[in-house]
Amino acid sequence: MADFKNLIEDMAxxxxxxxxxPVSPVELDKxxxxxxxxxxxTDEKIPQEVVEKVLHWGLLAPNSSNLQPWEFYxxxxxxxxxxxxxxxxxxxxxxxxxxxxxxVAKRKTWKKVSQDMLKQLNDTPNVPQAAKDYYNKIVxxxxxxxxxxxxxxxxKLALNITGLFKPMPRGPASVADMRVWAVKSTALACENIMxxxxxxxxxxxxxxxxxxxxxxxxxxxxxxxxxxxxxSAGKRSPKGVYGPRIRMPDKNFIxxx
Amino acid sequence: MADFKNLIEDMAxxxxxxxxxPVSPVELDKxxxxxxxxxxxTDEKIPQEVVEKVLHWGLLAPNSSNLQPWEFYxxxxxxxxxxxxxxxxxxxxxxxxxxxxxxVAKRKTWKKVSQDMLKQLNDTPNVPQAAKDYYNKIVxxxxxxxxxxxxxxxxKLALNITGLFKPMPRGPASVADMRVWAVKSTALACENIMxxxxxxxxxxxxxxxxxxxxxxxxxxxxxxxxxxxxxSAGKRSPKGVYGPRIRMPDKNFIxxx
Numbered sequence: 099m100a101d102f103k104n105l106i107e108d109m110a111x112x113x114x115x116x117x118x119x120p121v122s123p124v125e126l127d128k129x130x131x132x133x134x135x136x137x138x139x140t141d142e143k144i145p146q147e148v149v150e151k152v153l154h155w156g157l158l159a160p161n162s163s164n165l166q167p168w169e170f171y172x173x174x175x176x177x178x179x180x181x182x183x184x185x186x187x188x189x190x191x192x193x194x195x196x197x198x199x200x201x202v203a204k205r206k207t208w209k210k211v212s213q214d215m216l217k218q219l220n221d222t223p224n225v226p227q228a229a230k231d232y233y234n235k236i237v238x239x240x241x242x243x244x245x246x247x248x249x250x251x252x253x254k255l256a257l258n259i260t261g262l263f264k265p266m267p268r269g270p271a272s273v274a275d276m277r278v279w280a281v282k283s284t285a286l287a288c289e290n291i292m293x294x295x296x297x298x299x300x301x302x303x304x305x306x307x308x309x310x311x312x313x314x315x316x317x318x319x320x321x322x323x324x325x326x327x328x329x330s331a332g333k334r335s336p337k338g339v340y341g342p343r344i345r346m347p348d349k350n351f352i353x354x355x
Numbered sequence: 356m357a358d359f360k361n362l363i364e365d366m367a368x369x370x371x372x373x374x375x376x377p378v379s380p381v382e383l384d385k386x387x388x389x390x391x392x393x394x395x396x397t398d399e400k401i402p403q404e405v406v407e408k409v410l411h412w413g414l415l416a417p418n419s420s421n422l423q424p425w426e427f428y429x430x431x432x433x434x435x436x437x438x439x440x441x442x443x444x445x446x447x448x449x450x451x452x453x454x455x456x457x458x459v460a461k462r463k464t465w466k467k468v469s470q471d472m473l474k475q476l477n478d479t480p481n482v483p484q485a486a487k488d489y490y491n492k493i494v495x496x497x498x499x500x501x502x503x504x505x506x507x508x509x510x511k512l513a514l515n516i517t518g519l520f521k522p523m524p525r526g527p528a529s530v531a532d533m534r535v536w537a538v539k540s541t542a543l544a545c546e547n548i549m550x551x552x553x554x555x556x557x558x559x560x561x562x563x564x565x566x567x568x569x570x571x572x573x574x575x576x577x578x579x580x581x582x583x584x585x586x587s588a589g590k591r592s593p594k595g596v597y598g599p600r601i602r603m604p605d606k607n608f609i610x611x612x
Contacts, residue, residue: 114598118389118556118591123408125382126554130415130547132375151380153609157602158387159546160561166603171610178612185522214603225598240564258568265442265566274531281535282563282583285542286549289416290387293550297383299375304417306539307497309522311515317612326539341371341482345414346423346471352410353428355435355574 139332152294185312195330396589409551452587460537
């Protein structure tokens with residue numbers, strides 16, 4: 099992990115101050131509270147620029163090593179929409195929706211995006227060598243599990259043995275870990291998308307219970323791609339929200355240690 | 356899936372109108388743009404009520420069947436913090452942080468939370484039977500994979516065979532699927548938390564590259580719990596942000612079909 103330590107120290111010399119704009123937490127509170135999972139939408143259309151902006155916000159979510167292991171399918175064609183609604187078990191959150199966005203986690207694109215990152219860093223002035231080294235050396239080590247994850251068990255063993263003596267990342271060391279890895283970043287983006295619709299006064303519903311095999315066929319996904327969720331959007335109808343929001347008490351889930 | 360169709364129809368009779376508060380998309384834009392992954396923080400403390408509110412926002416994220424498969428550890432004790440920083444490879448995003456929040460995905464708590472949900476629904480007037488049936492009948496079917504996932508392959512086979520004839524959910528049908536399932540909802544909450552800090556004018560950094568085995572020991576996690584990420588927070592120092600934000604072009608990731 100010497101590389102990792104050097105990286106951090108070298109990067110610290112790369113000063114970059116960014117202007118922070120004053121913001122209001124009260125607005126975020128309202129955006130979060132307005133967001134409910136909506137099952138029935140009205141006929142009101144969403145302006146296309148709103149959807150574009152909301153998707154753009156999705157891509158600004160933090161993500162693992164900026165490898166952006168995601169894709170977002172905006173289903174516009176009427177034919178594809180019909181097929182999608184069927185694959186979504188014809189639930190009204192899909193059938194009455196004005197827009198359908200399919201979030202897909204891509205556990206295999208990190209090599210390509212890593213190369214794109216390198217190119218971009220090489221084209222930018224004053225980027226420290228450490229940042230380039232990160233994509234050249236550390237990323238391939240960190241994310242490789244070999245074809246079909248064949249190197250995973252060896253990687254896991256090596257990390258766990260080294261981990262006996264000093265702190266050591268323990269993964270990703272399997273195809274299952276890489277699925278989790280890609281889904282994690284993609285879900286962060288999904289939340290930006292849903293809050294985005296809420297900020298524009300629209301509603302959304304994240305759907306998970308659907309026929310992912312059929313969705314994969316409609317989108318012509320590749321092996322290794324994983325449908326994370328389908329987000330529908332529109333304006334809520336009066337019967338759109340099932341009931342008052344229910345959450346178990348905060349203390350069930352927040353542990354102070 | 357007859358149950359599923361009935362549920363949707365019955366729920367639609369359960370009208371609940373919720374007041375939407377007017378919000379400003381411009382504010383969310385600023386909150387999203389202000390959020391950068393910050394590697395060095397100043398000594399400025401975060402008021403404890405801010406952290407509490409931000410964690411509460413996390414719990415308002417949408418999540419799978421409202422089963423809230425998550426836990427958030429707020430590391431306050433100095434001893435635990437020292438151990439955590441070590442497990443986080445002593446990276447400055449951790450060592451200079453004012454606060455550390457560990458997000459943990461819980462793939463095994465759904466049975467308990469499902470019972471809590473049922474209790475809450477039984478205690479609320481006018482909840483349709485369909486909603487109770489959902490937690491009584493559909494949830495156990497949908498999320499069971501048996502001990503060590505032993506029922507998973509049979510479930511997968513049954514779903515895939517039925518899926519030949521009609522749209523059918525294809526999972527979760529393994530322990531790996533349940534990991535993905537719990538991590539997904541937890542990540543949605545993590546994004547609320549990071550945007551939350553941003554909305555209050557504070558910074559954050561989501562960390563993934565750390566010794567999850569050591570973190571698990573510090574938190575005394577149970578088998579099946581998964582550390583999703585550690586979010587550090589504070590006020591950015593002038594060298595806190597590595598460089599201008601880089602993203603590949605939107606069109607690389609947004610597919611219009």
